[in-house]
Amino acid sequence: METRELRYFVAVAEELHFGRAAARLGIAQPPLSRAIGQLERRLGVTLLERTSRSVALTEAGGVLLREARAALAAVEAAARRTRRAAAPEPGIVLVTKAGASGELLAKLLDAYAAEPGAVPVDVQLCGIGEQERLLRDGRADVALLHLPYDEPAGFDTEVLTVERQVVVLPAGHPLTTAPSLRMADVADLPDLPLPRWPEPDGSYRPGRGPEVRGNSQLYQLIALGRACAVLPDSARTHLRRDLVAVPLLDAPEITTLIAWPPHSRSRAVAGLVRAATRL
Template identity: 80%
Template structure:
């Protein structure tokens, strides 16, 4: 199976319309139809059900769509990493580190400073992303290394080193009647009247969803909390960056959050190895007190 055929099929499967898929691909519709037919004959299965009015996926087509997307992502990731390796070999080394905006904010500057002091350190570009996006950016090759947060981010398929484990707090509007409590339980948090938990971007299903407003990033989330429109359970380290109009109360029965540094297992980058070494020397994994 050729990469071109996969791209053609994924376009048709996503559009469920040959005309729109052809326009998206920048080709005429007849050769696209022929290519899909040839692919079906080669595989010996029907991928699409076609009528004069609609196109739908068969069970085999649904499987190939999922697998095809993953294969195309892997090809694009390989291309990006190959280009980056070529730049490094040509004397322009550098690393791209992706992290969720507003997360592990106290850890990131320590890591960058520690690595900068290492012999042979290279430039590190920091890519700040929305909630739940850093794993995808690492997998598709747009980043060399990431700070991920268990149990919310999947680390399957990556090499990882644990950097810090901490408890969580519920962030409330300052002056809320419960903001003076020594601690709250998750049952209290999920039942807060008028302060629903947010709805997170549905990227991989690992972020626990609530009935409240959908959020894209931490800045938006904190503003909604300050306005009295939501509450959220976040890692303890977020306290250092809360504005005076917000308050944090420990939630002892919330799951602990472990920050890890993650990278592709096949990486041979010396610069990446140096960054990981600097990260592991910062502090041993520990459970932050609440």
């Protein structure tokens, strides 16, 4: 299969409409239809069920959509990393979620800077759950991921830290006097709902909690008495004076990983990983 065919198929599979897919690709509809038909004949399977009114993915089409997205992302990642390797000034890109692992990240950068042959590290701060996508598509060389929230499948990883979680409440709330709490104590507080973070596509799940996109916004909402939040224990170091963190006894632990592509042969990435595992 050619990358052109995969791009054509992904466009049709995502739009479920040949006209919209053709417009998205900037080509006429007849050659797009012929290309999809040729792809089906070559594979010997039906990828799309077509009627005069609709287009739907078959089970085989769903499999190819997942595989095609991964293959196209790998091709794009290879191109990005190749261009970066040819840059006049060597360097690596590290991506991490904004507001997370701040103290660990500072220690990591200092430790790597002391490594022989260390190169500049471009730190890119991203939104919730974006690290793995940036690492998969080649915009980053290495990432800090957090289990159980991020997906490390397909990467090489090393565990850096494991920590408990806390609930962050506005100062003065009655629960701040407790030495510890459980998830049931904070899961459905009438006055302090848990926030809703964006999904990978930018949408929000239904719920009564406020929609948030970053920790600064979240902390202000908590201080105003509009929300509470369950966060890693390391978040204590960034809390304002009008916020209080109380340990949660039964919240899942947060494991921070350093992750990189398994096929990476970058000496700089290897040096960064060595520095991270020595912390």
